[in-house]
Amino acid sequence: MPSRAQATRDRLQRVALRLFLERGYDATTVNDVAEAAGVSHMTFFRHFPTKESVVLDDPYDPLIGELVRAQPTDLPPLERARRGLLAAWSSLPEPADDETRARVRLVAGHPGLRAHAWENNQRTEDLVAEVLRDGGAPRLEARVAAGACLGALTAALLDWGAADDGPLGPRVVAALELLGGRR
Template identity: 55%
Template sequence: MSKSERTRERLAGAALTLFERQGFEQTTVAQIAAAAGVTEMTFFRHFPAKHEVLFEDPYDALVADAVAAQPEDLDPLRRAVRGLRQAWSRVPEPDGDVVRRRVRIVAGTPALRGEMWRNNGETERLVAEQLIRDGARPLSAKVAAAAVLAAVTAALLEWSVSEDTPLGDAVLTALETVEGGRDE
């Protein structure tokens, strides 16, 4: 791990601890930087804004590619569900504790819920655009993408406050629910 990656990890860890202890809105960037042993400028080299510590989503391209790989004769909703399911199967289960802590902070901070939806908006846009490129009507594509992302978001929020469900199971349950309870 490079020095930059270690610094980013220290910053993220310090931020999570402070957010949990005193709340997201009450925590300053100066406090996070001090807890990580770096300057505020260093914080901003790694995260453009305080909330960015909580929103890391490197999977957008993977999701869009997985949707593109689905048979074009399927309806947009089924293509989106299967694409997301396929993308999920290709990524390793994330560190559940860190992800759960991040999502729990978002779930408990009303100001961050909107940011979560904005963050998901990029994935939703990419999925809808892929479906449209492959021949789906724009409204059908946008509704399918929105429904799938809303389901996954609901699963993440619910998972964050439950200790007994693995993240993968929560996501797959959400996708099965959107698809009408099918288990394929």
Template identity: 60%
Template sequence: MRKAAATRALLQEQAMALFVQQGFDETTVAQIAEAAGVSQMTFFRYFPTKDAVVFDDPYDPVIADLVAAQDAGLPALERVRLGLLAAWSSVPDPVDGAVRDRIRLIAGHTRLAAGIWENNRRTEDLIVEALTGTGVGRIEARVAAGACLGGLTAALLDWASAPDGHELRDRMNTALDLLGDSGGRGRRTR
């Protein structure tokens, strides 16, 4: 099991190094496999496509479980927000530029940027399933998940494109805090 995880991580590391160095479109699976010292067949055992190397996200089931674990008496938006805050607090902050490089790569590439929303849709589906499994209506679950994931995506892209010294965790927490404030603070009245 450890060898598989190490091979997967090495493939991702080598792929990102090549993507940053020569561009996503210019990098081939053969080059990634060669840089990692494995065959192309081995690459495809771990990733179905080159795009999948960029979008690999092992946290979706954890996020869904943490959303489902929130107090069922809370509004759906608050359950999603609190579940995502719990998920972010359990993930270590990136200590090098690899995550920022990955997000910049995605944001600067039309097809990959569209992939963010496809990746979010998969996460959203799991959150919706978790919420509806506890009695939340489908539309309420979908809107709550979409709002929170949209806020996180905006914060993530902003963090990657405009470094301002704030840690990723701080940026994500700020985005989720703003969604929590949607009940009134900061709204103008007429």
């Protein structure tokens, strides 16, 4: 991980977020970002495969997979997914700073970005569904459980982004609790 490249990458990301917030995402071209960061647009694309990807990072999949797998297989799949995601959440550092909220809002307010964010989510969902299937769940049930839990997680994140106050954690926990089978 050479440091010059890493510095350029960080600079691009920082500058991009700032410009997107200032001028709006669509009104900011990749060229604007590159120029403001003092590089050419090619350098931008060497660090980020798409304009959207500069806003969206999501490296948590492996951890989630592990922790869902660690839940007892005699639970119903929905419950297993739920507990696994709760466990994953509680083992992560709270990333709920203001910059993250700004990022969530940026994404929430832009259909294209929302769609891309959902792609990440979908990858996680596929992973969770696969783990559930390995634990013996029928395919449909595995997918539904994964879809419902990830849907709830996303809802919590968007809800937190739209709110002005309060930490993310409790919302995530509350969202997953709501799937917990009380009626």
